[in-house]
Amino acid sequence: xxxxxxxxxxxxxxxxxxxxxxxxxxxxxxxxxxxxxxxxxxxxxxxxxxxxxxxxxxxxxxxxxxxxxxxxxxxxxxxxxxxxxxxxxxxxxxxxxxxxxxxxxxxxxxxxxxxxxxxxxxxxxxxx
Numbered sequence: 001x002x003x004x005x006x007x008x009x010x011x012x013x014x015x016x017x018x019x020x021x022x023x024x025x026x027x028x029x030x031x032x033x034x035x036x037x038x039x040x041x042x043x044x045x046x047x048x049x050x051x052x053x054x055x056x057x058x059x060x061x062x063x064x065x066x067x068x069x070x071x072x073x074x075x076x077x078x079x080x081x082x083x084x085x086x087x088x089x090x091x092x093x094x095x096x097x098x099x100x101x102x103x104x105x106x107x108x109x110x111x112x113x114x115x116x117x118x119x120x121x122x123x124x125x126x127x128x
Contacts, residue, residue: 007075008068009125016124017067020117021060027116033109040106041097063117070121079122086118 028034030045038045050056066089073081090111097107 004072008071009075009128010071012074012121012124012128013064013067013071015128016070016117016121017060017064019124020063020067020120023117023120024059024063024113027109027113037106037109040103040109041100042102066114066117067121067124070118071125074122074125082118082122086114089114 026032028037034045066085069085070082073079073085093111093114094107097110098104
């Protein structure tokens, strides 16, 4: 159990989780990739409607867990693992979206988001 908490920068985990979670609201907004992404996954974006609370909670915990893993990797001088983990998640998301017959653009928007937040999480660990 010590391996999961030793060398973890909890400030970076918290800060990068919040920053990454906020980035998601921008990333998937109509101003950025949201319109074309929503079309590609078959959603209608409405200003007065948000995403399912279950989806938002799941996304928050996934973001928190990735931030924790990134902090462990940075704390144990295993930066290559961050890239490997991000690449794995990228391809899982890409595959799941393509199996669900979502558009290529929408699938890449979701999968590429993992690289964006992994970078944010890594930078936070070095700055905080």
